[in-house]
Amino acid sequence: MNLLGVIGDVLWILSLSIMAGASRMAWGKIGKDVKLPVLWSPAGATVWRASRGAALIALPAATFLLNLWLMAESRKPAGLDVAIILLCVRAILAAIFAVVHLTQVRRALNQLAEEGQIKL
Template identity: 40%
Template sequence: MNVLSIAADTLWIIALSIMAGAARVAWRRMDSGVMVPMIGTWRLPRNLALITPVALAFALGVALLWGHRSTSDPSYNVIFFGLRATLAAIVAMLHLQWLKGALTTLDGEGALKS
């Protein structure tokens, strides 16, 4: 374990906490029976729709962590750090953008609590 690996772990923890916090805020604004828009016209129940993206991001982070920890070459450590740091930010931003769109759609339909 090296400094770059720990720094990348920290960035993934921050990204996952941002995603989980945003999902929690959205959770409180919805009733339990709300179907949340995912992609196009595809919708999932609130519980599944808000937990799945965070769980998938966690799984991606663990896969990248395993790849990073299995390398011993210093150049690969730098490459994996850059990859993990960039993907942590991208995944969090995509999640926030999706969540904003879903909340906007639900607000337009009148499905959100005041």
């Protein structure tokens, strides 16, 4: 195991913990029967809604699976240049997925609050 792989793992752990915290916070505010908006059109209209579990767990679970694959790839013997590139890819993807999830949760909670389905 190399140092760059460990640094990448730490970044993914931080990203997944941020995502899990946001999902946990939102889970407590949303009732079981409430459908969360998950996908919006460019105009801002809700295109698709999903159940609480699917909406709050799908992206962190997909991110975790992607992390497992990237972690396995970073453990393969390679040169320093490939290890640095993999670390950069892992760092950028971890940040992107965390920001996307936080944005999605915030937007869904704001919309549900405007609709009167939850109280923030």
